[in-house]
Structures are given as structure tokens and as C-alpha cells.
Amino acid sequence: MSTSPLVSLIVLVVHDDQRIGVTLQSCIDQSMHDVEIICVGGSMPADPAFAERRAAKDPRVRIVRSEDSSAPGLRRTGVSAATAPYVLFLEPGDELIGGAAGDAHQQAVAANADIVGFADATGAQDGDAVSERVQKARNTVLHEENIVRSLFPANAGSHGRVTGFLFRTELLRTVYAALPATSSDDAVEVFLACAAAQAFAPLGEPAHLRLSGRGSAEVADASAALSPDLGSLDAVTAIQSIVREWARHSPNPEPLLDGYEALRLSGVARVIARVHRAPEARQTQEIEPLSERVDEIDIIAAASTFAPETLPTLTRLGTRIELGRKPVRNVLLRTNILTTGGVSNVLRTQARVFLDAGYGVTIATHLHGSDESLVPQGATLVEVSGSSRRDRLARWAEVCREHEVDVVIDHRVLYSRDWPGYALAARASGAATIGWLHNFAGRPTYNGTDLHTLLHDNLSALAQLIVLSPLDVAFWKLRGIPRTAFLPNPPSPMLLGSEGDVAPKPAPVGRRLEVVWWGRLEEHTKKVTHLVEVARSLTRLGVDFRLRIIGPDWTDMSAAQLSTLVTRRGLDDVVDVTGPRHGDDLLEAIDSSDIFINTSIIEGYLLTIPEAQSRGLPVVMYDLPWLLPVQDNPGVIAVRQGDANALAAAVAALAADPDRYSALSRASIAAAERATSYDFAELYQQLVSGTLPAEYSPEPTLEDARASLELLVFYAERNAEQSAEAAKSSASGPLRATSAPRSIGQRVEGKLTGIGHRVLALAPGLRPLARRVKHALLRS
Incomplete structure (x- = not known):
């Protein structure tokens, strides 16, 4: 040596x-x-x-x-x-x-x-x-x-x-x-x-x-009083002053401070995970030493960031804030960003209703770029931002305290994965949270995501879940979420502006039939390319028509792409892809039309239906049987989902029958009037006070169970088809083309186990249908 x-x-x-x-x-x-x-x-x-x-x-x-x-x-x-x-x-x-x-x-x-x-x-x-x-x-x-x-x-x-x-x-x-x-x-x-x-x-x-x-945490003195995870957390906490001093002398301290925060919170998360794995009877005792060391926001932030599977345990260990436990003075409405989109329009109308009823209203967003001109007069807009999830949760809790928030209405529950942490942080600040789901319960199945599991595991953090149809209530109650109710979406400005001002439309006799569609140009849920197929079918049927497609580009479709498809099909003379229209321009296009057509495969409320009906237009659409605006609505003709030829045939038949057309136009106006007849001020007051009438929270029936299973089969199969198509377009061989869809289907199958067991307990005779669900999911 x-x-x-x-x-x-x-x-x-x-x-x-x-x-x-x-x-x-x-x-x-x-x-x-x-x-x-x-x-x-x-x-x-x-x-x-x-x-x-x-x-x-x-x-x-x-x-x-x-x-x-x-x-x-x-x-x-x-x-x-x-x-x-x-x-x-x-x-x-x-x-x-x-x-x-x-x-x-x-x-x-x-x-x-x-x-x-x-x-x-x-x-x-x-x-x-x-x-x-x-x-x-x-x-x-x-x-x-x-x-x-x-x-x-x-x-x-x-x-x-x-x-x-x-x-x-x-x-x-x-x-x-x-x-x-x-x-x-x-x-x-x-x-x-x-x-x-x-x-x-x-x-x-x-x-x-x-x-x-074997880690060093285990190579320790056996007489140590603390668990290894708590001991490690104490060691991390002990260097906080060192880190701050080093950061003070660093020209670029952010990586050091951010890294230390990640180290500290991941240590907190390991303790929470240990609590989560403990027998339920011991969990309260197990979490006490952690609660003595760090504040509640740190615990929530650590779980949300590093151990989200433990959030249901934190929910159970805390105290639920029930609606109605105290008078509600201030409401906070939460969304990603305030724009002219559908969710934002619902939120803005809710804000106006609450303001008119005398409540204080705060609107909280999480993304930059909200249009401040859209904030209703009297409401306060705040942006919840921060460089880390811990910073954002702390800011959220601070906003709840500063604005003395009693109830949060969270519109992000279906569009984010971090909402359970915010519900717990609101609870820590003394505010109850109401979750608002803006789409039908089958949406995660159709998307092939694990969102059903996330929702099921964490919805108990909410004081109330609000959905948009009675069938949604049945679905979530079957999944074990008893605090579920449905409420209609509030009317849009167009719908309110049409009250008492519209006469029935004259039947399109002896002239060109004008058909209109408007919305965002989204293929995934709105199936806008089906409009082109409907136009092809109308042409083959010899109908003299024009179809106007109105709306902004979306992530999976643009006006340019759709126009290219129209040209490829030789339909430029009868299909007009106009792009977005607003205000009077949109009203002019609607009022000069005869029929509103809809090709959506899945929706939550679809305000365009009552909007079209408020202008006297009959509606021809793919069947969305749970949809509240089409319930008991004789102004709507629904055909089998995805059948563009049947949709075209229904349009042609309606245009050729003046008496039926006139009857549907009158029925549409009556349906629109019903859509604006709800007393939303009373409904929202009942909601935040926990006194909604029982009619908004019906108990599941056998027919509800059957309908839910049938729809889950349908959306599982649609997901399989989409996944297979995507795989074919991107894979070089047949093995790759079939592997991804099966993986998605297996995940979805696991998500639906809970509802399946409850449905079969309610109705053992549905076992053959349940087997169809399972087989469809495995095929996907």
C-alpha cells in the first residue's frame, strides 16, 4: 500500500x-x-x-x-x-x-x-x-x-x-x-x-x-423511543436553521430552500403513510406525535404531494364540517381560470345569485390569465398561486380565513387531482366544501382514467356532492357517497334574454332547410366530425339544406381541420364552418336556423339545448338519456347514439312534416321556460344551509342500476374503440395496437367493482348484465 x-x-x-x-x-x-x-x-x-x-x-x-x-x-x-x-x-x-x-x-x-x-x-x-x-x-x-x-x-x-x-x-x-x-x-x-x-x-x-x-434508519439503537420515520423527521427539522443560513449566503438560494422543503415534507409523508397502514383503531393515537411537530397544512401538503393515497385517512381522522352547522355569510367559488367557457359561465351566474341574495362572494382561480372584466360587480377575484403545493395550500387556507369563508363550492372536482387537499385545507380553516361535478358519471370510464377511484376514495372529504341529473345521484349513491344531490345549471344570459320574447318558428316549407350546431369544436366528447357525416346523409336523402357549424377551435379539432374534411367529402356547398360567434352575431345565426342538431357522446347539462329551444328551435340529437334538459321534453328528438344516418333521417322527416315541426317548436319554447323557472336564489340558499329538499337526492332504484350498468358498458366499449384506433395509427404492429386498450380496460374494471357489488346486492337478477360490463371492460 x-x-x-x-x-x-x-x-x-x-x-x-x-x-x-x-x-x-x-x-x-x-x-x-x-x-x-x-x-x-x-x-x-x-x-x-x-x-x-x-x-x-x-x-x-x-x-x-x-x-x-x-x-x-x-x-x-x-x-x-x-x-x-x-x-x-x-x-x-x-x-x-x-x-x-x-x-x-x-x-x-x-x-x-x-x-x-x-x-x-x-x-x-x-x-x-x-x-x-x-x-x-x-x-x-x-x-x-x-x-x-x-x-x-x-x-x-x-x-x-x-x-x-x-x-x-x-x-x-x-x-x-x-x-x-x-x-x-x-x-x-x-x-x-x-x-x-x-x-x-x-x-x-x-x-x-x-x-x-436495509437502510440506516434500521441500523440504529434499539432503545430509541421514536419510530424511525419520526426520528428522521426530527433530524430534518433540526437542520432548518443551517439551511436558512446557507441560503442567506447563496447567490441562488431557491434550489436549496425548495429541496429542503421537499425533503421535509416527504419525511412528513412517510410518517403519514405509517399512520395510514396502522389499524384504524390506532390511527388517532399514531398521528398525535406528528401533529405535535408540524401544522395541519404541512400534513395536508405532504400527503397531497407525496402520499395521496393517505388523504382518505386524514379525512376520517378529522372532524367533518356539516352544512347548516352555522349561518353562512361568505361563499368561495373555486375554478381553474375565469373565461367565457361553460364552467366559468355557471360560476359567474352562481356568483350573481349569491350576491343578489346578500352573501359575500370570492372567486378563487389557480391559473394566470383570468378575464377580470367577467367578475360580477361586488365579487372579489383572488389567484391562489405559489411555487410549491405547500405554498399554494397555505395561500388557499389564508384566503379562506381572510375572507371569512363559510362554504367553498369547488368546480374543479372533475378537472383536477389536487382538490382533496384543498377540501381538507378549507376544513382546517373552518369552511365546508361542496364539490360540483360538471359531467355525467361515466366520463372517467369513457376517458379510460383512474378518476373514478380518486373520486370514490376522497369524496367523503366533501360536505356535499352536487351532480347534474338524478341518474348521477343514483350512480354515486351506489358507489357509497350518500351526500349526493342534483341541481340544474343556472340559465345562461342568452336563455334569460329570450324569456317571453320568442314566437314559434314557421315550418321550413318551400325553402332551404337551415340546420345549426354551436359549441366548442371538440371531437372527443362533441363528435363534431359526425356533423359532416350527417350532412353527407342529408345530401343522399335529397334534402335542400345548409348546415352551419359555429364554435372555437379545441385541442383535438380546429375549424381548419373540419373545413378540410368538409372539402374532402365534397360538401362545401352545404356545410359552412364559421368559427366562433358571439352576442348578436350568434343570435342572428340561431334565429335564421330551423333545427338545432347535437352530436355529443357525453355531456353534463348541455345548456345549448335550452338556449336553442328558447329561440323556438326543435332539437335533434344523439340520445343522452340522463340529461336533465331532455327529461319530459317533447321539443327534442333523440336517436341511437353515434348513428349519423339516423340523425339525418330524423332531421329530414321533421323538415317534411310542417305540423310536427310547429308542434316541436312550441314544445321547445315551453321547455325553455321551464328551464328558467327554478328559483336559484332559494336553491342555493338551501344548498349552503344543508336544507335541500329530498326530491333533489332520490334513492337509487332498480331501473337506475340497470341504466348505469348499460351506460358503463357503452362507454367502456367506446373507450376500447378509441384506444384501438389510436394504437393502429401509432403502432407498427398488431401487438402494440391491442396492448394499450386492454390495459386501460383492466384499470376501469377495477374502478367499477364497488358499484357492481352494490347493484347486485340491490338486484341479483342483473348478474348477466354485470358480466357484460366486465367482458366489455376486458375487451377494452
């Missing part, structure tokens, strides 16, 4: 572990001879004679005693005893493979690195996020703040294992000098080392390190 070793291999010798022999032998067998092997143990190390025999045979092996037998204490003692410029920690059962020490040292010297990460360590613990990021950074040398930014990024889980790195010895001495003498942890040491380092280099193939799968 040369005068001085190049790497100190520090082996932790623990009193209850007999695997030290494997680890020590792997150090002795290293191809790099210039190492020292420091065996650090407490007062009673395992099999001291074994280590002593090795030391007698190999002068590179030294035995060092430590008064502190915890893993951090052993590491600190080992670094103090090290004489090499680099150190590498090993725990009982870990093995250095081949030339690991030499390769790591070579990489450190070549990159002038303070830390070398073993990107190919095998046997690392599940959830070791830092090890995963080292793996991804195989060929990337990082410098200064980019080390923390990459290995401990904001809003990402952070737990480093100290045995996965080669460290510059002086770097660790700096870290240990800053650390409290009695508090440390693997993740803390790795984090501070990364924060103090100037350069980091990963060590890739071939494999260099085989870890035992």
Missing part, C-alpha cells in the same frame, strides 16, 4: 447483525489496493474476533470504537478516523463489486467531484428517490446549485441513502461540523453534502455496489 490510502471504506459494525463478514470481505477483495478499511462499532460490535482476525492479516483493516452506536454516530466517528481524501460508507450486508472503489475514485478525480453517485447500485430500498435520480443522471456531471436541484427537486419525494455515494472526506467533515451532535439521518447528511458540494458525478455501468436493502 502507498504511504496514504486514496479511499477510506467505512464499515458500520452493528451489535445485532452478523452479515459483517460479507461486507468486509468485499472491501478486502477490491482491485484497488490503496484503501483503508475502518470498522466502526459501538461498545459491543458483532463478532469482534472476526474483525480482529482480518485486521491481523491485513494492515489496511482498522477497528474503531464509537461511544455513539447509532448509525449517524458510527459514520461521524469513521469520518473522524479516516485518512484518505475520499470516504465510502458500507452497512452490514452491503457488497462492493469488483473495482468499485477504484472506479469511483477515478471518476472523482477526473470530474474533480466532491460526490460520486453509484448510478448502478442494486438492492436499493423502494422509494429511495435520490438513488433513482442518480440512476437517471448516469452521464451528467452537476455543479453547485444544480446538484440539489437535480437530486432534491422541488415537489418531488426526497430520501437519500448515504451508502450510495463516494464523498470527499473534507466535505463530510464540513457537514458534520454544521450538524447538531445528537441529531442526524441518512437523508440529512446526503442533502447537506449535496448543498455544500461544488461538483457531482454519477458512476454508471458496470455494476459496482450491491446494497443489503
Whole structure:
């Protein structure tokens, strides 16, 4: 061996572990001879004679005693005893493979690195996020703040294992000098080392390190009073002042502060996960030590960010805020962004109703770019923003307190995955949350997402769930959500402006038939390309007509794309894709039309139906049987879903029958009047006070169960068709074309297990239909 070793291999010798022999032998067998092997143990190390025999045979092996037998204490003692410029920690059962020490040292010297990460360590613990990021950074040398930014990024889980790195010895001495003498942890040491380092280099193939799968949190004094997770959290909390001081002297402190927050909250999340896994009867007791250490917003933010599966447990452990428990003075309406879209229009009308009834109204958004001119006079617009989820949740709770919010109406429940955390944060601020679902319950099935599971698991965080139809109420009650009711959407300005001002339309006799469609040009739910097929069918039927398609571009379809399809089908003379129209221009187009046509495959309320009927237009549409605006509505003709030829035939037949047309026009006006007859001021007052009449929350019937299952079959099959088409267009072979849809279907099948069991309990005779659901989902 040369005068001085190049790497100190520090082996932790623990009193209850007999695997030290494997680890020590792997150090002795290293191809790099210039190492020292420091065996650090407490007062009673395992099999001291074994280590002593090795030391007698190999002068590179030294035995060092430590008064502190915890893993951090052993590491600190080992670094103090090290004489090499680099150190590498090993725990009982870990093995250095081949030339690991030499390769790591070579990489450190070549990159002038303070830390070398073993990107190919095998046997690392599940959830070791830092090890995963080292793996991804195989060929990337990082410098200064980019080390923390990459290995401990904001809003990402952070737990480093100290045995996965080669460290510059002086770097660790700096870290240990800053650390409290009695508090440390693997993740803390790795984090501070990364924060103090100037350069980091990963060590890739071939494999260099085989870890035992046992973390340092377990290589600790068995008499420790705290659980390992709470002890780790205390160690992270203990360095907060150090991090703030280092950040104060840093030219770019954000990565350090963000990384520390991620480290802290992921530690909180591990404690929450332990509580979540505990028997339910012990969970309240288990969470008390955590509640004594961190505030409720930290707990909610940690769970929302790193352990969302634990949110139902936090919901159960807290106290539900019931509607009606106190008078409601202030309401907060929550959405992504305030625009002219459908959800925003509903929210704005709700705001006006609440304002007119004397409530204070706050509108909270989460995205930049809201149109402030759309805020009703008297309402307050706030944007809930922040660089991290914790910051946004804290800001949310602050808004609830500042505006003395009693009830939150959340319009994002179907459009975001973070709403459960906001419901819990509102609860922590004393506000109940009402969730508003803006589409039919089958939408997640049609989309092929896991949103049903998220909703089912977390809807109990809400004081009330509001849906848009009685069948939706049945669906969610069958899924075990009893606090579900339906309410109609409030009328749009066009609908209100048409009250008492419209006469029935004259039948289109002896002239060209004018057909109109308006909405956003979305193919996924509104199936706007079906309009082109309807036009082709009308042409074949010899109908003299013009079809106007009005609306803005959407993510999956544009006016230009649709116009190209029209041209390809040779329909330029009869189909006019006009783009968006507003105000009087839109009214002029509607009033000069004879029939409103609708091709949607799924909707929640579809205000365009009562809007069209308020101008006297009969409606011809694909069947949406749950839809409230079409219930008991003789101004609507519905045909089988997706049958463009049947839709065209219904339009042609109606245009050829003047008496029937006139009857439907009169029925449309009457239906529109019913749509505006609701007393929304009274309904919303009843909603926030928890006194909605029972008629808005009907109990499921056998027919409801049957209809729900039939519709779930339909949407599962439509999802399968879409997935297969997408796979065919992107895959080079038939195997790829069929694998993705089946995966989606299997996920959806799992989501519907709960409703299936409840339906079969209600009606065992539906088992054949339930089997159809399962088979359809598996085909998808």
C-alpha cells in the first residue's frame, strides 16, 4: 500500500447483525489496493474476533470504537478516523463489486467531484428517490446549485441513502461540523453534502455496489423511543436553521430552500403513510406525535404531494364540517381560470345569485390569465398561486380565513387531482366544501382514467356532492357517497334574454332547410366530425339544406381541420364552418336556423339545448338519456347514439312534416321556460344551509342500476374503440395496437367493482348484465 490510502471504506459494525463478514470481505477483495478499511462499532460490535482476525492479516483493516452506536454516530466517528481524501460508507450486508472503489475514485478525480453517485447500485430500498435520480443522471456531471436541484427537486419525494455515494472526506467533515451532535439521518447528511458540494458525478455501468436493502434508519439503537420515520423527521427539522443560513449566503438560494422543503415534507409523508397502514383503531393515537411537530397544512401538503393515497385517512381522522352547522355569510367559488367557457359561465351566474341574495362572494382561480372584466360587480377575484403545493395550500387556507369563508363550492372536482387537499385545507380553516361535478358519471370510464377511484376514495372529504341529473345521484349513491344531490345549471344570459320574447318558428316549407350546431369544436366528447357525416346523409336523402357549424377551435379539432374534411367529402356547398360567434352575431345565426342538431357522446347539462329551444328551435340529437334538459321534453328528438344516418333521417322527416315541426317548436319554447323557472336564489340558499329538499337526492332504484350498468358498458366499449384506433395509427404492429386498450380496460374494471357489488346486492337478477360490463371492460 502507498504511504496514504486514496479511499477510506467505512464499515458500520452493528451489535445485532452478523452479515459483517460479507461486507468486509468485499472491501478486502477490491482491485484497488490503496484503501483503508475502518470498522466502526459501538461498545459491543458483532463478532469482534472476526474483525480482529482480518485486521491481523491485513494492515489496511482498522477497528474503531464509537461511544455513539447509532448509525449517524458510527459514520461521524469513521469520518473522524479516516485518512484518505475520499470516504465510502458500507452497512452490514452491503457488497462492493469488483473495482468499485477504484472506479469511483477515478471518476472523482477526473470530474474533480466532491460526490460520486453509484448510478448502478442494486438492492436499493423502494422509494429511495435520490438513488433513482442518480440512476437517471448516469452521464451528467452537476455543479453547485444544480446538484440539489437535480437530486432534491422541488415537489418531488426526497430520501437519500448515504451508502450510495463516494464523498470527499473534507466535505463530510464540513457537514458534520454544521450538524447538531445528537441529531442526524441518512437523508440529512446526503442533502447537506449535496448543498455544500461544488461538483457531482454519477458512476454508471458496470455494476459496482450491491446494497443489503436495509437502510440506516434500521441500523440504529434499539432503545430509541421514536419510530424511525419520526426520528428522521426530527433530524430534518433540526437542520432548518443551517439551511436558512446557507441560503442567506447563496447567490441562488431557491434550489436549496425548495429541496429542503421537499425533503421535509416527504419525511412528513412517510410518517403519514405509517399512520395510514396502522389499524384504524390506532390511527388517532399514531398521528398525535406528528401533529405535535408540524401544522395541519404541512400534513395536508405532504400527503397531497407525496402520499395521496393517505388523504382518505386524514379525512376520517378529522372532524367533518356539516352544512347548516352555522349561518353562512361568505361563499368561495373555486375554478381553474375565469373565461367565457361553460364552467366559468355557471360560476359567474352562481356568483350573481349569491350576491343578489346578500352573501359575500370570492372567486378563487389557480391559473394566470383570468378575464377580470367577467367578475360580477361586488365579487372579489383572488389567484391562489405559489411555487410549491405547500405554498399554494397555505395561500388557499389564508384566503379562506381572510375572507371569512363559510362554504367553498369547488368546480374543479372533475378537472383536477389536487382538490382533496384543498377540501381538507378549507376544513382546517373552518369552511365546508361542496364539490360540483360538471359531467355525467361515466366520463372517467369513457376517458379510460383512474378518476373514478380518486373520486370514490376522497369524496367523503366533501360536505356535499352536487351532480347534474338524478341518474348521477343514483350512480354515486351506489358507489357509497350518500351526500349526493342534483341541481340544474343556472340559465345562461342568452336563455334569460329570450324569456317571453320568442314566437314559434314557421315550418321550413318551400325553402332551404337551415340546420345549426354551436359549441366548442371538440371531437372527443362533441363528435363534431359526425356533423359532416350527417350532412353527407342529408345530401343522399335529397334534402335542400345548409348546415352551419359555429364554435372555437379545441385541442383535438380546429375549424381548419373540419373545413378540410368538409372539402374532402365534397360538401362545401352545404356545410359552412364559421368559427366562433358571439352576442348578436350568434343570435342572428340561431334565429335564421330551423333545427338545432347535437352530436355529443357525453355531456353534463348541455345548456345549448335550452338556449336553442328558447329561440323556438326543435332539437335533434344523439340520445343522452340522463340529461336533465331532455327529461319530459317533447321539443327534442333523440336517436341511437353515434348513428349519423339516423340523425339525418330524423332531421329530414321533421323538415317534411310542417305540423310536427310547429308542434316541436312550441314544445321547445315551453321547455325553455321551464328551464328558467327554478328559483336559484332559494336553491342555493338551501344548498349552503344543508336544507335541500329530498326530491333533489332520490334513492337509487332498480331501473337506475340497470341504466348505469348499460351506460358503463357503452362507454367502456367506446373507450376500447378509441384506444384501438389510436394504437393502429401509432403502432407498427398488431401487438402494440391491442396492448394499450386492454390495459386501460383492466384499470376501469377495477374502478367499477364497488358499484357492481352494490347493484347486485340491490338486484341479483342483473348478474348477466354485470358480466357484460366486465367482458366489455376486458375487451377494452
